[in-house]
Amino acid sequence: MNSSALTLMVVTMLTVTSITLYFFWLVLKTPPKQEPDSYVDNDDELR
């Protein structure tokens, strides 16, 4: 591979992979919001 193709490929793949992992890690580490009632019953649903 030529150096410009290799550089672009590696930089792009590392960037996309890192951001994907970072956001997914944020999702996993964020604690669920505490609610007084159960998750199944949407307490905020307007009926």
Added chain:
Amino acid sequence: MSSLKKDSWGSRVGLILAMAGNAVGLGNFLRFPVQAVENGGGAFIIPYLVCFLLMGIPLLWIEWSTGRLGGKHGHHSTPFILDTMDKRKFWKYLGVFGIFTNIAVAAYYCYIESWTMAYVYHSIAGTFDSMKQSEVAAFFGSYIDIGHSTTGIPYEAIIFYILCLLLNTFILSRGLAGVEKAAKIGMPLLIIFGIFLAFKGLTLGTSGATAEHPDANAFEGLNFLWTPQYDSLTNPKVWLAAAGQIFFTLSVGMGTIQCYASYVRSKDDIALNAVSAGFMNEFVEVVLGSLIVIPIAAGYLGVDWLKENAGFGMAFQTMPYLFEQWGPALSVIAGVMWFGLLFFAGITSSLAMGTPWMGFMRDEFKWDQNKGAWSFGLITLIMGLPTVIYFQQGVFDEYDYWAGTVSLVVFALAETILFAWIFGMNKGWKEINQGGDIKIPSVYRFIIKWVTPLLLLFVFIGSLVTPLNNDWIGAIQNGWVLDNSSIIKQLTNAGLKEQIAAATDPAVIKTLEEKLHYSLIARFMLVALFAGISWLVYVAYQKRIKEGRIKL
């Protein structure tokens, strides 16, 4: 309102995997690398990522937030979700696109999905053993010719299609829990299979070179894909292709994201969830999608072959032959992984397509998930059988163009204008940020109001009046002549009519006239479907008035 048990997502990871599964489709592996090769090689990634940030992410936020807003009012499909945002009557009929597109796309998409099922079977059965490349390519032709059987089962293409539809319907009949379970199984397997095949693609090197293809080299394939041609960045065609790819890869403009998000509580985050699911799709597309088909094909057949043959058909017409070069055991494993990966990419998307119809029928007519799922399966079968039986007559392509391409752009443009300009950015911004686990940069307020609608308008106008041979610079300099792929020319079937006028062989003329005939039938079916759903929305609206749920 409803005595039916309310559905909800079992876990946040399940929701993200289901959303990512909805976005990840066959196009991630087959469309993206081809688009990159045809539009500036490595430089394509620049407009592609710019469009992802300026159009893709904003559209995800718009659709997630409108879905959650609708869910708060008990709506789980776009007709009445849009109605929540503006009381003018026509919005609910525009929202019909969010059910119509899904049924019409599922009708033909399940057919491709059924090919992947059939090819998993053929990989295990050893059908491709010692076949030449031309024989593998011809096998695909035999498979889609429904009068011909490759397994001994009569009408096998139809049988596999019905099996695929039955599987989708069965999972849908289990409700959101079924969809979530399928995503939790399918997405990790898809990524594992993808990583295995990408590793093989990366390490193939020149080991696949033969006397017939002495220059075969996997790295040359990657070189071909990633070498940047920076001058291409000034060509509007490249930007239009990048915007189009982002648009289709994220499954925006369909109504599925709104439907999934309508089951998220209003206190829960959507800002982080949306970017997480969006980037997961990008990982599959940019990282895995570029490391499988192109390097493996170049590793055995060479870059020159790739330049002439890169396209969607490679998945079924070439890959089984290439896997055969890995020996008897590994070829079976690779075949199962490749077609299994495509199957999981397909089914996680087609399941999403069933949920807006089910949500609508439950909200408005109190249909339970069983009735909703099986009615979806039946309508999809009625709509889909012509795409299977008359595949070669162009019914499939007609559905793909009008429902799978044009409808998406029209609906996304309309919902963006509604969100940013009619519902208003003050309320819209509040909706997006409500319960957010990340702080969205405030520049996105400007982007959602101005840049995203303009980019969508660019995509729409670009498709409406595509210049001859997609040569934008030539059209600007020498006068605008429409290409036959433009919406205006497609509407009049100009390309087919030109071919009929130019043909001299009576057999060819007959085939082309048949195609024209079937294209009209396909359009009639699509219009009938849209009209039917619009009628249901009208009935639901009248019912709401009668029940006092809407005040006039």
